[in-house]
Each structure stands twice: as C-alpha cells, then as structure tokens.
Amino acid sequence: MQNIELSNYSELVDLVTSIVREKISQKQDLFDASYSIPVGVSNRHIHVTRESLDVLYGKGYELNPYRYLSQPGEFAAKEALTVVGPKMRAVENIRILGPIRSFTQVELSLTDGIYLGIELPIRISGDVKDSTPVTIIGPKGVLHLKEGAIRSARHIHMTPADAGNFNVKNGDEVRVEIAGEGGVIFKNVHIRVSENYKLDFHIDTDEGNCANVKTGQLCKIVR
Template sequence: MKKELPIALSNRHIHLTNEHIEKLFGKGYKLNKLKDLSQPGQFASKEKVDIVGPKGELKGVRVLGPARNKTQAEISLSDGFKLGIKPPVRNSGDIEDSPGGKIVGPKGEVEIGRGIIAASRHIHMHIKDAKEFGLKDNDTVRVKVPGERGLTFDNVLVRVNENYALEMHVDVEEGNACGVKNGQIVELVG
C-alpha cells in the first residue's frame, strides 16, 4: 500500500506573543482572521509586519494566529541573506541560539534577541494517521515528490498530535526546487 499525503508550501511568516501584538498594533489589539490554514485552529491574519536585520528588511510578513507563547519568524535561507543573518534550520518552536531582529508594526516596534529560523521540512499527522503509517512523533522519514523536477526529501520530521491534519510542509524555496504545488500528493517512501 502506498503511503500518500498532501504537501503544502509555507511562505515566510511570523508568530507573535500577545505582548508583541499589542506593542506592534496597539493596546488590546486582537488579530483579524484573513483565512483558516490547513491545521485546525490556525489562521493567516490580515496583519503584516516588517522584519529588519543588519543588512536589510523583509516587508509585509504575514502574521499567523492565534498568539503564541514565543515570538518566532519562519523565513527562507535566501530571506536570511537579505536580512544579513543566518537562520538555523530548526523545528518550529526551537529558537535557542537563533538570530533576532527588529519587528516593525503600524503602532510600534519590538527588538527580539532570538526567534528567526528556517523551518525544518515536516509532516503534521493526526494520531490516527501516524498509526496507519506506522510512525510516531519525532520520527524522520523520506518523501518522494513526483514530476518533471521530482526529488526525494530526506530528513522529514514527523509531528504527531490529536489536533493536526495530515499534510507535509516545505518552505517556498524547497517547493520551487521540485515544482510542487499546494495540495499535490506525495509519497512517504522510507
């Protein structure tokens, strides 16, 4: 039996704490939902911020909600060159020893000492999917992308949670390298 799942490209984005939302957008401010994301309870907000590094800036970075307990920006390696930083490739939430920068909103700015990463490629799996695939949280697998520029992704982290929906996430650079489209079906091969 083939082990197939959908893939999606993740563009640069930022997760903010409630404290940082208020500093950037105003006291008592709440994020406004633009659209739901594939993972239950997660959404793209209408709000955007700029991220400033030592050599440049990224304008109009989408804020994702809901608020998190740590501010974290997920960018591509090329975005890092533009900012003048070297974001480590990390699992979401692992921001230790990562670079920081200035976050600029319409009502203020925040300097973060860490929190800018390039997210590791990963698969979100519901507990039922993990059981069906014979996997557990924090396993690493290989995933084959078909097509004219097809390739196999190594070192894909499996993240299992009862609140997840089955989907693999890669950043835009990785997706563009193999010509993948959102929702395309890929195969877990090892």
C-alpha cells in the first residue's frame, strides 16, 4: 500500500465523497416517499366466457387457480391456451385469468402482435368491439374469434379513497413516472376506481422491460 501525504489524503477523501454523493443522488428517487404506487407487470393472458370455456376445455369445465393476483378475487388459472395468427405462427401456453368473464379477450404485447402478424388496438379490458380477430386453441376445441385480441391500455387500479388522495377520478388519464437509471414516464395511463380494487399500476411485459421495472417496484403520478 502506498503512503499518502496528508494533503493528498484529504483530496482523496473529497474525491471519494463527491463520487458517493453523486451515486446516491442518482438513486435518491428510489427512496422518495412520493413513489407510492406498486407496479404490476402483466404477462400475456386470456379472459374467457362460460361459452368459450365450454368449447376450449369441455362443457361445464371449471378453472383451477394457480396463483391469486393483486386484484381481489382474480387469479391466474392452471389452464392455458394457444393463440394462432394469420402467419400460422403460434404463441403457446397463455394462461387464462379467472374468474369467468362476460367477454372473451386475448391480451398480448406489441412484440406478440408482430410475431403473430396481427395489429393490436390499445383498449381498456372488456372493450373488445371491433378489435382484432384471433384463433384460440384449447385441449377440447378451437375458437375463431371475430374480435378479441387487444393490447391492454396502461391503467392504475385504485379505491375511491386512493383517488381522493391522488386527486384523480375514474376515467382520468395521467402520466406515471418509473424511478431508476432506466426509468421512463408513461403517458395515457387510465385511472380505474372501484371499492373492490387494490392500488396497482398495470403495464405489459414490453412496457415493463422498456422501463427496466419489475412487479412490486413503486412509481408515482406526475402532472
């Protein structure tokens, strides 16, 4: 080890201190209390009606929960399906998200759409009218949907109390900032308010990767 003269030593301390300060300030937003909304990155998934499940898995078949999700009562099922597009390419093993819905809908990422050869309109879940046709294959049958494939619009689930705290209302669109070195600001984030919701910002896997963010990290609404 080299001997450092006192004057050089204090310069060295100053240098190290300034480097550490800069590094901490870059990460500061990760510890900022204003980042209070958990991020949930949603994998591609499918919602089904009773009638669709009858075709795909057999009459009267019941879904089996694999893992419960952030929103109360919602679960990823053990049951999965294959989706085929016009290029005859397939995306396999897409989980059904229960419970049974009043619509059948395939939520894919932009990357999935490019792979399958289909354009995906950005929609709030359930708004499938005139969305993209798609073919779904299950173990017991095949469904040719005239509409149903979408990209999910970015959204935040929250309770009326949360909405009061954030000064937003159902149907508002806001911007959301993801902290960190690879962080981004998302535009056109829909606010969805219900007594039954739990606070969570939902994006798809393309968006999660682009923002270098994982489920559970905190984000914030910016004006």
